[in-house]
Amino acid sequence: MKTRLFLFLLLSFILVSCRDSKLSPIGPSNTGTFSPSDNGAIQDAISKWSPYVVVHPTGEAIDAYRDSLSLMMRAGKLQGVRIGIIKGWGLNDSTIRMVSSLGIEMLGIIDNYYLFDSNIEQDIDQIFAAYPEIHYFQIGNEITTILPKNGPTMNIEAYMAVFKRIYAHVQKNYPDKMLVAESTFGAGTYGAEELETMASLGLTGMSPNKVIIGLNCYTIAAANAYTGVINGPLRQYRVWVTEHGNTDPNLHISAVQNEYPQYRNYLRAERIYWYAMWTGDTGNDTGYGLIRNPSNYPNYWESPLLIALLGKK
Amino acid sequence: MKKTMLSLIILFTLSGIADAQDSPAKPEETPSSDSATYLKIGLARWRGDVSSNNVFTNWRSGPSGPEYKSIGLEIETYFDKNHLQLSGWSLGYRKDDIRYAELGHMFSGKAFRTFGLKGLELKSAAGIEWGMPSLSFDKTNFSYAEDGTVSYKHIYPYRNSNIPFAGTTKDGAIYPFMEFSAQRRTRAFLVEGGMRVNIIRFGFDDYSIKNDIITYNLRDKRTLVPYLFINFGLKMF
Numbered sequence: 001m002k003t004r005l006f007l008f009l010l011l012s013f014i015l016v017s018c019r020d021s022k023l024s025p026i027g028p029s030n031t032g033t034f035s036p037s038d039n040g041a042i043q044d045a046i047s048k049w050s051p052y053v054v055v056h057p058t059g060e061a062i063d064a065y066r067d068s069l070s071l072m073m074r075a076g077k078l079q080g081v082r083i084g085i086i087k088g089w090g091l092n093d094s095t096i097r098m099v100s101s102l103g104i105e106m107l108g109i110i111d112n113y114y115l116f117d118s119n120i121e122q123d124i125d126q127i128f129a130a131y132p133e134i135h136y137f138q139i140g141n142e143i144t145t146i147l148p149k150n151g152p153t154m155n156i157e158a159y160m161a162v163f164k165r166i167y168a169h170v171q172k173n174y175p176d177k178m179l180v181a182e183s184t185f186g187a188g189t190y191g192a193e194e195l196e197t198m199a200s201l202g203l204t205g206m207s208p209n210k211v212i213i214g215l216n217c218y219t220i221a222a223a224n225a226y227t228g229v230i231n232g233p234l235r236q237y238r239v240w241v242t243e244h245g246n247t248d249p250n251l252h253i254s255a256v257q258n259e260y261p262q263y264r265n266y267l268r269a270e271r272i273y274w275y276a277m278w279t280g281d282t283g284n285d286t287g288y289g290l291i292r293n294p295s296n297y298p299n300y301w302e303s304p305l306l307i308a309l310l311g312k313k
Numbered sequence: 314m315k316k317t318m319l320s321l322i323i324l325f326t327l328s329g330i331a332d333a334q335d336s337p338a339k340p341e342e343t344p345s346s347d348s349a350t351y352l353k354i355g356l357a358r359w360r361g362d363v364s365s366n367n368v369f370t371n372w373r374s375g376p377s378g379p380e381y382k383s384i385g386l387e388i389e390t391y392f393d394k395n396h397l398q399l400s401g402w403s404l405g406y407r408k409d410d411i412r413y414a415e416l417g418h419m420f421s422g423k424a425f426r427t428f429g430l431k432g433l434e435l436k437s438a439a440g441i442e443w444g445m446p447s448l449s450f451d452k453t454n455f456s457y458a459e460d461g462t463v464s465y466k467h468i469y470p471y472r473n474s475n476i477p478f479a480g481t482t483k484d485g486a487i488y489p490f491m492e493f494s495a496q497r498r499t500r501a502f503l504v505e506g507g508m509r510v511n512i513i514r515f516g517f518d519d520y521s522i523k524n525d526i527i528t529y530n531l532r533d534k535r536t537l538v539p540y541l542f543i544n545f546g547l548k549m550f
Contacts, residue, residue: 189479189480189484196482209525219415221416224415224445224484225484228472228481228482228483228484231472231516231518232472232483235516235518235531236527236529236531264455265448265453266448266453268453268467268518268520270463270465
């Protein structure tokens with residue numbers, strides 16, 4: 001009798017548990033070919049794409065960048081890029097100029113190292129003068145986590161002091177420009193804790209019409225932690241996820257298909273920037289890239305996600 | 314929904330058969346007067362839309378509608394007789410959204426009263442649930458107008474409590490709940506089916522952005538969130 005009871009319980013569990021028709025994550029094969037059964041999921045992923053990518057301003061990739069970004073625009077899959085304005089590289093960056101020439105909207109990241117300057121207001125004046133076409137400027141990125149320990153580092157209290165100076169300067173002199181706060185670290189709860197500290201250190205005193213919240217988010221744990229802040233002290237502010245991606249090109253498509261909707265739902269993310277267009281041909285970050293071997297232009301490698309976005313399959 | 318109800322009917326029927334076969338010559342037990350402690354496992358299921366006024370009736374939201382499941386573990390103690398009108402208490406753990414280990418960990422305590430009814434017990438309970446909620450109810454619906462206006466409605470359970478030793482200061486939620494169920498207890502087993510109604514404070518936030526000017530309407534509202542559940546218990550002592 002107990003056996004029958006167990007079987008009935010098991011049957012009941014199955015009856016109420018197996019109605020979820022969600023697709024399992026799928027990924028195209030390494031060769032960039034797709035099985036017919038993948039087609040629906042790929043189209044689903046493309047429909048969930050957010051037309052924004054991170055571009056590292058690396059001159060050696062400029063031809064491949066121009067080609068791939070143009071193709072993405074033509075396919076209707078690109079509206080904006082997030083690109084660094086690197087201290088020491090000058091204010092006439094060829095990659096930024098190229099992106100500008102394509103008419104792509106830019107979110108310019110003012111490099112972390114600028115933030116150590118005593119006269120940051122002057123730096124802002126020079127950057128804004130050099131790139132008048134940029135409307136959105138992000139003040140730093142992962143400031144407390146990305147800087148090497150053997151160089152200058154900055155805690156969040158020091159960052160917020162600089163950010164408040166920049167905010168005041170921009171409101172006074174460039175009221176048409178929008179600022180995006182530094183993007184916090186995208187794994188675990190550290191980023192959310194830092195964002196909460198930023199809120200308490202003055203972020204909530206800034207106008208939601210002038211400041212957008214930037215988040216890097218790579219994990220569900222990070223997204224979960226962020227919700228307590230963006231639905232709490234930063235409830236009035238817009239949210240952009242400025243980095244999300246996957247190190248395995250075979251999972252790029254499923255990352256868009258499954259995780260982009262989650263971040264829109266959980267974080268009310270207006271935008272999600274894919275990290276990144278090119279992340280080098282060697283090293284730990286290589287897999288994030290939508291292209292590789294840009295020096296082989298026009299025969300550079302394209303990720304399965306990029307191939308799908310361009311409608312080449 | 315139909316399958317859930319069918320499952321409950323099967324379970325109650327089976328429970329009766331098991332009881333009859335296990336003790337064919339004995340008179341019907343009166344478990345409400347028995348002091349006992351059960352270890353219960355259960356499955357709960359939500360299917361609906363908290364933004365709707367009829368959360369109790371819109372279970373048939375279609376195959377693509379929202380559907381969330383949780384599994385639970387509970388220790389439930391019955392007094393030998395009622396105390397302060399109560400028949401017992403329980404402590405429980407519920408894992409909401411079984412896809413993710415990082416979230417959806419809820420702990421609860423409740424007190425209950427049972428009423429005998431022809432071999433069954435009707436049970437009403439009230440309690441408090443606390444923990445790190447899942448993201449199952451965090452939803453945002455975007456819409457894009459031709460003039461460039463982006464509008465969205467964001468709905469989410471409010472975080473009003475701190476989970477110690479980790480995360481932000483408001484990363485948890487605490488809220489009351491009520492339960493209504495029917496159950497059958499035998500000498501060793503307990504089978505129960507019913508409805509849990511969590512009373513959760515939700516945020517219903519509307520945003521509209523045009524030319525980087527944001528307008529918003531932020532509202533909080535306590536919302537009834539019904540779950541159907543089935544539990545199976547084993548008498549410990």
